[in-house]
Amino acid sequence: MKPAYQKYFRDNLPHIWCAGCGNGIVMSAWARAVDELGLDKNNMIGVSGIGCSSRITGYLDLHTLHTAHGRALPFATGAKMARPDMDVFVFSGDGDCSAIGGNHFIHACRRNINMTLIVINNNIYGMTGGQFSPLTPFGKKATTAPYGSIDRSFNLCDLAIGAGASFVARGDIFHAKQLTDLIKAGYQHKGFSVIEVIAACPISYGRRNGIPNPADMMQYIKEHTVMKAAAEKMSAEELADKHIIGVLQEINEAPEYCESYAALCERVQGGTK
Amino acid sequence: MAKVRLVQGNEACALGALKAGASFYAGYPITPSTEIAEHMAEMMPACGARFVQMEDEIASIGAVIGAAATGAKAFTATSGPGFSLMQELVGYAALTEVPCVIVDVQRMGPSTGLPTLSSQGDIQQARWGSHGDHSVIAIAPSSVMETYYQTIKAFNLAEKYRTPVVFLLDEEIGHLRERFEVDPDEAVEIIDRKQPTCAPEEYLPYENVEDGVPAMAKFGQGYRYHITGLTHNEKGFYSSALPVVDTFNRRLLGKIEDHVDEIFESEEFFTDDCDVLLIAYGSVARSAQEAMEELREQGLKVGLFRPITIWPIHEEKIKALCAGKKAVIVPEMNMAQYAREVRRIVPSETPVIPLSRVDSELIIPEEVAELVKEVLK
Numbered sequence: 001m002k003p004a005y006q007k008y009f010r011d012n013l014p015h016i017w018c019a020g021c022g023n024g025i026v027m028s029a030w031a032r033a034v035d036e037l038g039l040d041k042n043n044m045i046g047v048s049g050i051g052c053s054s055r056i057t058g059y060l061d062l063h064t065l066h067t068a069h070g071r072a073l074p075f076a077t078g079a080k081m082a083r084p085d086m087d088v089f090v091f092s093g094d095g096d097c098s099a100i101g102g103n104h105f106i107h108a109c110r111r112n113i114n115m116t117l118i119v120i121n122n123n124i125y126g127m128t129g130g131q132f133s134p135l136t137p138f139g140k141k142a143t144t145a146p147y148g149s150i151d152r153s154f155n156l157c158d159l160a161i162g163a164g165a166s167f168v169a170r171g172d173i174f175h176a177k178q179l180t181d182l183i184k185a186g187y188q189h190k191g192f193s194v195i196e197v198i199a200a201c202p203i204s205y206g207r208r209n210g211i212p213n214p215a216d217m218m219q220y221i222k223e224h225t226v227m228k229a230a231a232e233k234m235s236a237e238e239l240a241d242k243h244i245i246g247v248l249q250e251i252n253e254a255p256e257y258c259e260s261y262a263a264l265c266e267r268v269q270g271g272t273k
Numbered sequence: 274m275a276k277v278r279l280v281q282g283n284e285a286c287a288l289g290a291l292k293a294g295a296s297f298y299a300g301y302p303i304t305p306s307t308e309i310a311e312h313m314a315e316m317m318p319a320c321g322a323r324f325v326q327m328e329d330e331i332a333s334i335g336a337v338i339g340a341a342a343t344g345a346k347a348f349t350a351t352s353g354p355g356f357s358l359m360q361e362l363v364g365y366a367a368l369t370e371v372p373c374v375i376v377d378v379q380r381m382g383p384s385t386g387l388p389t390l391s392s393q394g395d396i397q398q399a400r401w402g403s404h405g406d407h408s409v410i411a412i413a414p415s416s417v418m419e420t421y422y423q424t425i426k427a428f429n430l431a432e433k434y435r436t437p438v439v440f441l442l443d444e445e446i447g448h449l450r451e452r453f454e455v456d457p458d459e460a461v462e463i464i465d466r467k468q469p470t471c472a473p474e475e476y477l478p479y480e481n482v483e484d485g486v487p488a489m490a491k492f493g494q495g496y497r498y499h500i501t502g503l504t505h506n507e508k509g510f511y512s513s514a515l516p517v518v519d520t521f522n523r524r525l526l527g528k529i530e531d532h533v534d535e536i537f538e539s540e541e542f543f544t545d546d547c548d549v550l551l552i553a554y555g556s557v558a559r560s561a562q563e564a565m566e567e568l569r570e571q572g573l574k575v576g577l578f579r580p581i582t583i584w585p586i587h588e589e590k591i592k593a594l595c596a597g598k599k600a601v602i603v604p605e606m607n608m609a610q611y612a613r614e615v616r617r618i619v620p621s622e623t624p625v626i627p628l629s630r631v632d633s634e635l636i637i638p639e640e641v642a643e644l645v646k647e648v649l650k
């Protein structure tokens with residue numbers, strides 16, 4: 001029997017992803033989360049940009065918008081403002097979200113519209129064959145950094161927190177159960193939720209950086225992620241090459257944009273500008 | 274009841290948009306279009322419509338398309354630099370066939386150019402700004418009243434043909450204050466996109482229907498479908514199969530180019546009875562008309578053809594109108610962007626003479642008249 005969460009998929013699988021790619025794990029974690037939340041397919045919009053990860057929307061049995069590179073968040077902003085009653089999920093890659101879409105990202109964090117962004121961070125531009133992204137760690141190799149990247153990288157969650165995001169979490173593809181829970185928590189938070197997922201691209205990243213085997217990449221991710229509670233007891237030195245996973249920020253008092261807009265309409269219509 | 278007052282072109286555009294049923298606006302401020310955003314910010318909350326100021330023009334048109342996918346009549350307003358930034362997503366709206374309106378209040382370019390001065394420099398950008406072959410509809414009104422009614426038409430055309438429509442004001446018309454006499458309750462034709470009537474499982478959002486324009490379901494009404502900027506099949510999913518791609522691209526062009534008779538609007542003065550035909554649009558058409566009237570008083574046979582629809586261009590009509598004329602003069606505030614089309618269409622025995630001004634000054638009736646006299650000498 002097919003697991004219940006598969007009802008959220010269109011019947012157009014198999015997907016285009018390479019064997020060992022992390023995107024499928026994220027897609028399943030999302031489907032489990034919305035299944036556990038009991039969300040209605042007819043009331044959901046899925047939005048993505050361009051990249052391997054952004055292909056997710058093609059497989060989801062929702063109203064889906066596969067937009068342009070970096071632009072998923074503006075499209076989602078328009079859709080959610082026009083239909084605040086619908087649930088909006090946005091899928092993006094590290095390049096899509098933090099390079100070409102970086103400006104939209106920080107403004108979405110600031111604006112605080114009630115929707116959920118899942119950023120699949122595989123540390124590389126997968127779709128175009130392995131160029132470095134703003135989330136490629138310093139020194140790692142890419143086709144456009146054949147001698148090791150000399151670009152400093154962003155910490156995406158810190159960037160989101162700095163830009164005022166009201167919910168920020170980090171998960172990874174090894175801890176898939178936790179990832180499902182983080183997506184659920186992100187959805188349940190009222191406001192803009194950012195969930196960064198440490199993922200794997202064995203083909204365009206792993207091969208060039210000494211971890212070509214998908215199983216080894218999983219092991220690598222397991223060894224380089226630390227639960228937030230454990231991280232609090234660790235030194236900066238110990239944390240230097242680790243990703244802290246868990247809910248990193250939750251502010252419940254930040255005004256949600258669509259609610260503020262509705263209140264503004266009411267004020268104007270009531271004649272109290 | 275119509276109250277007579279002085280209204281600016283940009284305000285008429287804002288009023289026309291609301292009358293057309295615009296329920297979503299996203300934009301980024303830029304001279305000389307900003308008043309449109311300001312009017313929308315003021316008026317939209319009163320009727321529950323949505324206004325948002327985005328972080329740039331790319332975000333603005335992205336939000337517009339996202340809102341339009343849910344069924345909203347959505348638009349943005351900008352000027353040359355912002356319009357250039359939008360181009361990738363103008364192509365996206367064309368390919369995905371999501372209706373929307375982009376108002377471009379043209380200013381002098383290229384680049385930052387002269388932000389507060391008028392131009393008609395975006396005529397070709399409106400047609401060819403985005404990569405790839407697709408068609409587009411563009412409209413250029415010549416007065417404040419016409420701006421109001423043509424804005425309504427822009428929304429109607431966007432819905433009817435599932436296409437982005439570019440509304441080309443020039444700074445002169447955008448900032449012109451003119452007598453405005455419109456009954457806000459007047460009954461005007463409002464067109465909404467065709468809705469699917471079939472069962473959701475049978476719905477083909479990109480069906481090869483005869484008129485070229487498939488029905489478009491609104492998000493959230495049970496028709497769950499995929500919108501992608503990848504070339505797609507009738508179901509909306511990526512396809513690179515040769516016949517699919519060819520049929521799709523041809524339909525995309527044909528749904529507009531094959532309906533030019535229905536889309537195209539223009540005004541003609543003495544076009545049958547003239548030796549010299551003027552072709553002018555937007556604010557320049559006003560100077561051309563004045564020149565024509567003066568010259569006719571002097572007994573010179575001058576006519577005027579004023580296209581209101583800039584794209585698609587009505588080739589047959591222009592060819593017929595220009596046939597047998599001593600000369601066709603095309604005054605415009607750019608380096609012959611429309612004249613090059615006329616020249617392309619009209620057989621070579623008829624001289625097509627551009628009258629270009631790119632010094633930021635308006636074209637005045639006297640210079641049009643002078644050129645006509647010189648041609649007739």
Ligand SMILES: Cc1ncc(C[n+]2csc(CCOP(=O)(O)OP(=O)(O)O)c2C)c(N)n1
Pocket residue numbers: 050051052053054069092093094095096097120122124125126127128133201
């Ligand atoms: C405007 C534009 N610039 C560049 C590209 C080429 N491009 C497609 S996907 C991509 C990078 C994708 O990387 P990422 O967002 O990290 O996603 P991944 O493929 O790794 O999942 C690039 C540069 C494009 N499609 N559009």
Ligand code: SF4
Pocket residue numbers: 016017018020021022023052053122126127200201202203204205
């Ligand atoms: S290139 Fe990388 S990100 Fe893209 S499908 Fe293959 S493994 Fe996944």
